[in-house]
Amino acid sequence: LVVFTDLDGSLLDHHSYDWQPAQEWLNTLSAAKVPVVLTTSKTAAEVAELQRKLELTEVPFIAENGALIGLPDRWQKHESSTSGHIIGAAYEDIRHVLVALRQRYDFEFRGFGDVNAQQVIDWTGLPLENAKLAMQREASEPIIWFGNSLDFSRFEKYLHQEKLALTRGGRFWHVMGADAGKGPAVKWLSDCYAERAGKPVVSIALGDGPNDIGMLNASDYAVVIRGHHDHKMPVKEGVNVFRTEQYGPEGWKEGLDHLIDR
Template sequence: MPHLHDPLMIVTDLDGSLLDHHTYSWQPAERWLTLLQQQDIPLVICTSKTAAEVIPLQQQLGFPGAPFIAENGALVQIDNAQGEMVRHHAGKNYVEICDCLRRLQQQYQFRFTGFADFTEKELANITGLPLANVALARMREASEALVWRDTEEQFTLFQQQLEQESLMLVQGGRFWHVMPKGSGKGEALRWLLQNMTTAGGKRFITVGLGDGPNDAPMLDSVDYAVVIKGYSKFPVELTRQDERHVYQTMEYGPTGWSEGLDYFISQE
């Protein structure tokens, strides 16, 4: 098991993991957040949220400037060798994706509504977020979130057409996410780790935490995976076989998050 003094990196989902599913509170994880800060262990947020949502949250959590993965892995931000912040996009940008979606909608009469089409008030009603947060959630750069309102047959056709446009669909909690093909939380984390090393040039030992099906690629890519008990009706299905390096928590949200780190990381 890794030790607190090892070159660790914590990679975490937000909603339902580090943040409580209902209240968005991270208070039960406060003890561990303080320990990570004291040991200079990077906390890499890996989320469906936008960069505009992640950056102020990093400040609040006490990890400003840390690398992060946003929009389900379609966007990664790291420091480059010169110490400058670099954003990596996996493929088409937001404007190109929205243009493509409008074209397909006109051509095949697909019935769906994207973030670009909702008003902020409508999105606030759907997500339960305050209007100020909705504005940040709409500042998308590399993926579009949408509500599907059509038949299963049309959905299959939609997926096929997206494939031809080098795009794919990922299921989130409330929305389907249209993203560049070959992107995702796992691919984004692999890219990040290829472009980051510790100050001493060692590779990071990664501990990943998530509660939803879209976290599975990230949890398959880390050294130690914490599957947090969640509310999704879809299970988190991992492909990895090293069961000793996977822990399923008994508790939900940030309490389960702390439980997972207690299980894997030795503080002796």
């Protein structure tokens, strides 16, 4: 068994970023040696800190919405300046395209690369240290769109022409390589686990937002955690779906209580 989980609005409370209600399950999974793979929009720097706090070290992670996959040292030593494998486009290239499109078409948006830490704090409610970690982007850029919806469609079209795509998180739109996503990353890591085990592994994915649908579709069991949005969260046929009543870490617990006998 492998567990893939989104963070904000799923394992972590949307507002307080707390995970206490899920702690008991984290202990149980850890005792059973079930890997919990953080699968998130957050950066590798943010994930490293959370892996420490959640005691999930020596486990792979999926950061920046699937655009960055990190493997533990004992899996593979990679000599590079990045925290993992980048899928799609590197941050500098994404920023370059964004700045060029804005100059050319007057699009109204602001990304993390345009603002200071105080603005990120105001947007997210993160404490300063965490806001700084969130700004250490390697493969995706969160943006806030201020323009109209017609411009937004044009923006999306131009991004596609540059092999970039948009996905929606709890607060931001995230710009990243068109091939990147939580879905392909979960599929790739599940295959790695199966290869290492010499047999297929069962996967459970838990997520609350539209950017989690690919990950939910790529797993055997999907827990759709009740979200702070009105998106329907369609999951494809063939995946075993459970939809929670509760939000965030309470919903996370509810999902595992439903799926796993203790």
